[in-house]
Amino acid sequence: MNDDRIDELLASGARDYNQPGSVPREEMWARIQASRQARPAGHQPRASRPIWVWSSVGIAAALILSIGIVIGRRVERAGPPPTAVATHPVATPSKRDSAATVVAATPDRDSLLEKLHDETRKTDRRVRDLAAAPNGASATRRPADANLAYHLVVLQHLAGSEAMITAFRSAARRGEMDAQLATWSRELLSTTRMLEATAATQDPTMKRLLEDLDLVIAQIVQYTTHGTNNSDELDLIEQSITTRGVITKLRGTVSARNSAGI
Amino acid sequence: MTESASVQPHPRLLDRELVARCLAQDALAERALYDAHVDRIYRLMHRMAGDADAAADFTQETFIRAFERLEQFRGESSLATWLHTIAVSVALNGMRKVKRIQGRTEMIDDMPSLAAEAVRFTGDLKARLHAAIDALSEKLRPVFVMHDVEGYTHEEIAGSLGIPVGTSKARLFDARAKLRVALAAFAGDHIA
Numbered sequence: 001m002n003d004d005r006i007d008e009l010l011a012s013g014a015r016d017y018n019q020p021g022s023v024p025r026e027e028m029w030a031r032i033q034a035s036r037q038a039r040p041a042g043h044q045p046r047a048s049r050p051i052w053v054w055s056s057v058g059i060a061a062a063l064i065l066s067i068g069i070v071i072g073r074r075v076e077r078a079g080p081p082p083t084a085v086a087t088h089p090v091a092t093p094s095k096r097d098s099a100a101t102v103v104a105a106t107p108d109r110d111s112l113l114e115k116l117h118d119e120t121r122k123t124d125r126r127v128r129d130l131a132a133a134p135n136g137a138s139a140t141r142r143p144a145d146a147n148l149a150y151h152l153v154v155l156q157h158l159a160g161s162e163a164m165i166t167a168f169r170s171a172a173r174r175g176e177m178d179a180q181l182a183t184w185s186r187e188l189l190s191t192t193r194m195l196e197a198t199a200a201t202q203d204p205t206m207k208r209l210l211e212d213l214d215l216v217i218a219q220i221v222q223y224t225t226h227g228t229n230n231s232d233e234l235d236l237i238e239q240s241i242t243t244r245g246v247i248t249k250l251r252g253t254v255s256a257r258n259s260a261g262i
Numbered sequence: 263m264t265e266s267a268s269v270q271p272h273p274r275l276l277d278r279e280l281v282a283r284c285l286a287q288d289a290l291a292e293r294a295l296y297d298a299h300v301d302r303i304y305r306l307m308h309r310m311a312g313d314a315d316a317a318a319d320f321t322q323e324t325f326i327r328a329f330e331r332l333e334q335f336r337g338e339s340s341l342a343t344w345l346h347t348i349a350v351s352v353a354l355n356g357m358r359k360v361k362r363i364q365g366r367t368e369m370i371d372d373m374p375s376l377a378a379e380a381v382r383f384t385g386d387l388k389a390r391l392h393a394a395i396d397a398l399s400e401k402l403r404p405v406f407v408m409h410d411v412e413g414y415t416h417e418e419i420a421g422s423l424g425i426p427v428g429t430s431k432a433r434l435f436d437a438r439a440k441l442r443v444a445l446a447a448f449a450g451d452h453i454a
Contacts, residue, residue: 006442013391014410020308020317023301028318029293032325 039231110180113167117184120160124191126153130198154195154206155253161188161213162250165241168220172234182224189217209253212244277341284332296325299342302412303349309407310353312396320356324349343421350404350422357400387448394444398437405430406437 130150164184171177196210219237241247271279280298283291303324308317327348335344398406404423408414409430416434420427 003442006445007438009387009391009445010438010441011410013388014395014406016388017392017395017407017411018309018312020305021314023304024314024318025297025300028300028304028322028325029296031318032296032322032329035322035326036329 113180113184116160116163116167117180120157120164120184120188120191123153123156123160124187127157127191127194150198157188157191157195158209158213158250158253161192161217162247164188165216165220165247165250168224169238169241172223172237177224182221185217185220185224189214189221192217206253209249212246212249216240216244216246274337274340277335278337281332281335281337281341284329292329295328295341299345300325302342303345306346306349306408306412307353309411310350310404311357316356320349320352323352323356327352339421343418346418346422347424354400354404387445390448391441391445394441397444398440402433402437402440405433406441409434410438 126149130153164181168181168185171181192210192214196207196214216237219233219240223233223237280291280295284295300321304317304321307320307324308314311317311320324345328345331348335341339347395403395406405419408419408422409416414422416427416430419425419430423430425433
């Protein structure tokens, strides 16, 4: 058999290869629409994760670290720290640990979240230490300075909470929940409740913010713990965040009080 | 001077306009996008999968992903090419689940020996050819199916697969060569 004949056979035989019938247009369209409606609101595949989400996580990271630097410097200027705090001295990051360096050194998501989580754990320890000191004061520390340290730690906690909420929203949209987010949210909830309970929370605005934060983080803890990937539950969390303006209030409080030198 | 004929908008402009309307949640635009491309995509999916249910699944998945990622369409390629890129990726990833290919491949081993019985030209030779197409590699099969079976141009194939036009031509050449070998070995002296 010559090549031309084979080519003829190839051409004629190929035309029948897996020959399709009529196109089931309406059935497929109905299923496409049903599937799109069933996906969580704001669902976005990983590939189209908006850059602004990770930019805001990066901003929150820089904020936490910069607040950490401020706390460290303020504590140094305030004099010898009280005994409770001395056991867990506030870290004074060196220049090489500046926010920009850390963020730049942790370009991938998981490393960045790990770093943020570690920072909020440090904040948690500081909160516990300050809460343990009687009236936030000691023989060697002026009450005003203790109050200042407390407020700075609160700001750091708020920045950390914003980072966690942002990371959660991003992960939830992708349908990905991991154990780290669950642990992180539980720790932040515990710290938030501790802050609400301490006597130093006399500021009504701060008190309301912490109460709103409590509610939102509690919902996130429930969501991440049960791992249901339930879109209705996710919608409720989003609603809480939006209705209460949690993210806006967090950023506003942190940046306003930070720049006011509080 | 005669009036100039009405100028048709460039197809890429129409694509961008349609996408913009879809992104603005225009339901009619979404349906128009679907209607414009579903037939060709379904046919390709059926050619690749050899199964109507799988073809429908792949087609649905293609459009679901396309609507999710529509803001990523920049108009650098045509909308058709962009959709076909998604479609081919969906099909290749989903092909492992299609049993029909495996079944047809097994047929080759079950076919009676050439020397043992007279072969009816049309049916068995075609089946052998189809099995040989099934057996083409993941690199060669899409190109052969798109070009020789469905009539896509090399430019369309290259755009959809993300390969140079030259590579598309080279792969088609290789695919045909392999199929000729398979056909020649089978048909042999049975063809006058």
